[in-house]
Amino acid sequence: MQERFHLPDSQINKDLLIGVETHPKWWFLVVGFLAIMVATAGGAFGYMINQGLGVTGLNRPVMWGFFITNFVFWVGISHAGVMISSILRLSQAEWRRPVTRAAEVLTIVALMTAMLFPLMHTGRPWRILYWVFPYDFARGIWPNIRSPLVWDPAAIFTYLTSASLFVFIALIPDLAVLRDRSTGPRKQIYGVLSLGWRGTPRQWRFQAIAGILLSALILPVFVSVHSIVSWDFGMTMAVSSWHSTIMAPYFVIGAVHSGVSAVVTVMVLLRWAFKWEKYIRPEHFDGLGKLLVVVGTTWFYFFIMEFLFGLYSQEAAEVTLRSLLVYQWPWNFMFFIFLATAYFIPIPLWLFRGVRRSVILMLLTSILVNIGMWLERFLIIVPGLTRKGDFTFVWGTYRPSIIEIILVAGSFAFVAMMILLFSKVFPLIPLFDQKEGQVLEATTRIGRRDVPSIVREE
Amino acid sequence: MTTFIPRRSLLGLFSTADSAADAVEGLQGQDFDDKDFEIMSGTPYPEGAFGEKTSKHRLYVFPFIGAAIGFTVAILLTTATQVSYPLVTGGKPILSIPPMAIITYEGTMLGAIIFTVLGIIFESRLPRPKLGLYDERITEGYVGILVTTTEDRIKAAKEVLTKAGAADIKEGEPD
Numbered sequence: 001m002q003e004r005f006h007l008p009d010s011q012i013n014k015d016l017l018i019g020v021e022t023h024p025k026w027w028f029l030v031v032g033f034l035a036i037m038v039a040t041a042g043g044a045f046g047y048m049i050n051q052g053l054g055v056t057g058l059n060r061p062v063m064w065g066f067f068i069t070n071f072v073f074w075v076g077i078s079h080a081g082v083m084i085s086s087i088l089r090l091s092q093a094e095w096r097r098p099v100t101r102a103a104e105v106l107t108i109v110a111l112m113t114a115m116l117f118p119l120m121h122t123g124r125p126w127r128i129l130y131w132v133f134p135y136d137f138a139r140g141i142w143p144n145i146r147s148p149l150v151w152d153p154a155a156i157f158t159y160l161t162s163a164s165l166f167v168f169i170a171l172i173p174d175l176a177v178l179r180d181r182s183t184g185p186r187k188q189i190y191g192v193l194s195l196g197w198r199g200t201p202r203q204w205r206f207q208a209i210a211g212i213l214l215s216a217l218i219l220p221v222f223v224s225v226h227s228i229v230s231w232d233f234g235m236t237m238a239v240s241s242w243h244s245t246i247m248a249p250y251f252v253i254g255a256v257h258s259g260v261s262a263v264v265t266v267m268v269l270l271r272w273a274f275k276w277e278k279y280i281r282p283e284h285f286d287g288l289g290k291l292l293v294v295v296g297t298t299w300f301y302f303f304i305m306e307f308l309f310g311l312y313s314q315e316a317a318e319v320t321l322r323s324l325l326v327y328q329w330p331w332n333f334m335f336f337i338f339l340a341t342a343y344f345i346p347i348p349l350w351l352f353r354g355v356r357r358s359v360i361l362m363l364l365t366s367i368l369v370n371i372g373m374w375l376e377r378f379l380i381i382v383p384g385l386t387r388k389g390d391f392t393f394v395w396g397t398y399r400p401s402i403i404e405i406i407l408v409a410g411s412f413a414f415v416a417m418m419i420l421l422f423s424k425v426f427p428l429i430p431l432f433d434q435k436e437g438q439v440l441e442a443t444t445r446i447g448r449r450d451v452p453s454i455v456r457e458e
Numbered sequence: 459m460t461t462f463i464p465r466r467s468l469l470g471l472f473s474t475a476d477s478a479a480d481a482v483e484g485l486q487g488q489d490f491d492d493k494d495f496e497i498m499s500g501t502p503y504p505e506g507a508f509g510e511k512t513s514k515h516r517l518y519v520f521p522f523i524g525a526a527i528g529f530t531v532a533i534l535l536t537t538a539t540q541v542s543y544p545l546v547t548g549g550k551p552i553l554s555i556p557p558m559a560i561i562t563y564e565g566t567m568l569g570a571i572i573f574t575v576l577g578i579i580f581e582s583r584l585p586r587p588k589l590g591l592y593d594e595r596i597t598e599g600y601v602g603i604l605v606t607t608t609e610d611r612i613k614a615a616k617e618v619l620t621k622a623g624a625a626d627i628k629e630g631e632p633d
Contacts, residue, residue, distance in 0.1 A: 008599055009500055009501060009597075009598055009599030010598045010599055013597070013598060140543060141543055141545060142539045142540070142542070142543035142545070143539075144545050144547070145536050145539070145540060145557050145558065145561055146545075146547070146550065146554055146557045147557075150557075150561075151557065151560045151561060151564075154560070154561050154564040154565070155560075155564050157564075157568075158564045158565075158567055158568040158571075161568060161571070161572070162567070162568070162571045165571060165572065165575045168575075169575055169578060169579075172584075173500075173502075176500075176597060177500065177597040180594035180596070180597040180598075181594070181597070191589075195579065195584040195585035195586065196584055196585050196586025196587060196588070196589060197582075197584065197586075198496075198498045198586070198589065198592060198596070199498045199499045199500055199501075199596060199597070200496055200497060200498055200583075201497055201503075201505065201508070201510050202513055202581075202582065202583065203582045203583070203584070204499070204502040204503070205505060205512075206515075206517065206578050206581050206582045207502065207582075208502065209517060209578070210574075210575075210578045213517070213521070213574055213578075214571065214574060214575070217521065217567065217570055217571050217574060218571065220567060221564075221567050221571075224560075224563065224564065224567075228560065432500070432501065432502055435500065435501040435502070436501060436502045438501075439475075439501055439502070439503060439504075440504070
């Protein structure tokens with residue numbers, strides 16, 4: 001049953017702009033703490049640049065470790081925004097309304113964070129300029145488009161640009177509200193950003209069309225991005241255990257699983273931080289929980305298939321990797337934790353309505369999923385590399401250094417800080433979406449019951 | 459000799475969508491053309507809720523144009539760079555369709571999305587440098603009806619807005 005309330009537009013404006021218009025102490029304390037963490041990560045990065053990549057745990061044969069795990073993880077988190085925003089918009093699911101913008105902002109921030117890690121990983125990030133602005137004066141070469149590592153920037157740049165434009169277009173009506181409620185320089189800035197929006201029927205019509213059209217255009221990009229990231233592994237010649245044709249859909253559905261869980265985490269925290277109990281309700285977590293059961297189970301199916309395909313082939317590299325994961329410490333311990341946290345604890349819990357509608361349980365289970373999914377990426381990347389090559393004397397181990405741990409922790413702080421900074425300038429729940437939801441809701445009498453219903457436009 | 463009749467604007471603010479729709483009906487009854495008045499609201503109401511006519515648009519052309527441009531740029535980029543700076547690796551073709559297709563696909567989608575956004579902004583008649591006669595209460599829940607007409611018809615327009623129950627009526631210069 002959908003819970004209904006009706007608030008005047010002015011009340012909705014006041015409630016949802018609380019982050020922009022008020023300045024609670026907690027915000028400054030939390031952002032300050034996160035900024036310290038980000039600054040510490042910046043310091044660690046500076047130390048690494050000064051001393052070289054040797055201060056990390058990377059060494060032959062494990063040349064990809066925490067940095068690339070984190071890169072894939074954050075690209076995965078970024079898939080939430082488009083999944084929730086686009087698919088729920090196209091299917092006209094009413095419960096999407098308070099969730100879409102936070103999910104889209106999470107997408108943008110997660111992508112920006114993900115992009116930092118390959119740059120850090122180069123050890124000499126300024127040389128990336130030779131990639132972006134290649135010149136041949138003395139070298140006679142250009143980036144090789146046959147490499148998946150060149151497809152990555154093309155896909156991620158397209159996705160980041162698309163997601164940013166999507167957020168901006170949907171933000172225009174809310175920028176107009178901010179313009180009307182501000183004074184001084186803020187009024188002028190919001191006025192420029194709102195492009196002179198006045199809310200005419202034509203403008204609202206194109207807002208609706210924009211939502212549908214951009215959702216339809218962005219969905220194929222969303223599928224392609226993590227497919228391309230998966231091909232960093234699936235199409236690499238050197239590591240035999242990565243050669244699985246199921247990599248692309250496995251990564252995409254895994255991204256959705258971790259991304260939607262991250263959205264649940266963000267929604268719980270926003271509800272608590274900004275006191276949005278009226279707007280982010282148990283029915284929204286119920287909807288997200290049901291979605292996660294389907295997505296999580298689909299992901300698990302792909303995981304089983306990937307595991308079985310590897311064993312069925314009886315290729316030495318594939319069997320070696322899976323033996324490592326199941327029988328050898330510490331890989332088997334991490335493998336067990338990954339399966340438990342990514343699937344076996346949260347999914348059975350989400351089958352229960354009481355769990356899905358419990359805000360605290362949804363927070364805990366969503367965090368568990370992302371612990372598991374971070375481990376999943378780690379267990380795809382590192383064990384395969386430790387057993388890279390046919391000769392056992394080239395096999396190696398990997399131990400992350402404190403520098404890598406600080407940089408990974410710093411990435412989480414960066415994402416949280418950026419979302420909070422966004423909330424200081426723009427509303428994280430779309431105002432007009434909430435108002436539209438109220439306009440379209442109706443109560444229909446069927447027999448002896450008054451049933452909530454929604455007006456839909458064809 | 460053409461007589462220039464100055465135009466004036468009136469902005470009526472209505473607290474409910476029903477009264478705003480009554481105002482639009484009243485204006486149409488007084489032979490005001492759809493071009494003479496504009497509705498503004500802080501909430502998206504269903505199309506036709508105020509009795510306004512739906513205008514035509516050509517938004518769907520924009521994604522196709524953008525896709526074509528994106529496709530062309532991506533093909534040129536991948537082809538020209540690989541032909542100009544060939545990287546011979548293991549006997550593989552210099553121009554290989556699968557990797558070119560991936561980058562071309564991304565370029566096509568990027569072009570389509572960028573042009574779609576430009577189309578949406580253009581078709582929404584934005585950016586609008588000056589708001590003109592406007593009231594900030596519109597984003598607080600009021601519906602605004604902006605009538606722009608000749609001075610001799612302003613009184614009739616004002617009567618219609620008042621009769622429909624306007625909470626406030628402002629006068630000003632047209633854009």
